[in-house]
Amino acid sequence: MIDESGQEVAWWQAPGHRTRHGGGASGGGVSTTFDRPAYQRNINIDSLNPGSIKGRVLPDVAALAGPPFYDLTLLGRPAPNGGTSASAPLWGALIARINALLPSDKRQRFLTPLLYDSGTNGRPLGEVACRDIAVGHDNGSHPPAVGYPVKAGYDAVTGYGVCDGVALLKGLH
Structure with a gap:
């Protein structure tokens, strides 16, 4: 989200926040x-769930x-929204x-594994093609919930960050 100072941060709003969406947090x-x-x-991210497997980390x-929010239209009416419903x-x-x-031989159907592969510069494509979101609240929905921390580089709140379409195109070319 964009916070009050105009900075791009991991989404977290307290329950009952003064929007029609009522608060929430990045998944x-x-x-x-x-x-x-x-x-x-x-x-290298471990689960916060005791005894869990070293499982798939989300998001990418x-x-x-x-x-x-994104400017969306639903049934002919403005319906600004964000999250998975808007980003997918x-x-x-x-x-x-x-x-x-x-x-044609470079077109993608399943991009996800390529985000983690090292490119010609030795850095993962996701790191090269995305703008890191390194600040914001953890993704615990509200205290006392425990969430994953937002940090520089890949994390379990914002993944590699927000895509730069031109950088992604160059990385796939």
């Missing part, structure tokens, strides 16, 4: 059901979840536009 964490895939082998990337179509459209500019 993310470590799965207790799904094993960590091979492409996340270098991700971030998008706008809180204020000022945004990412789908971005990948479609990028694929239209790539040669």
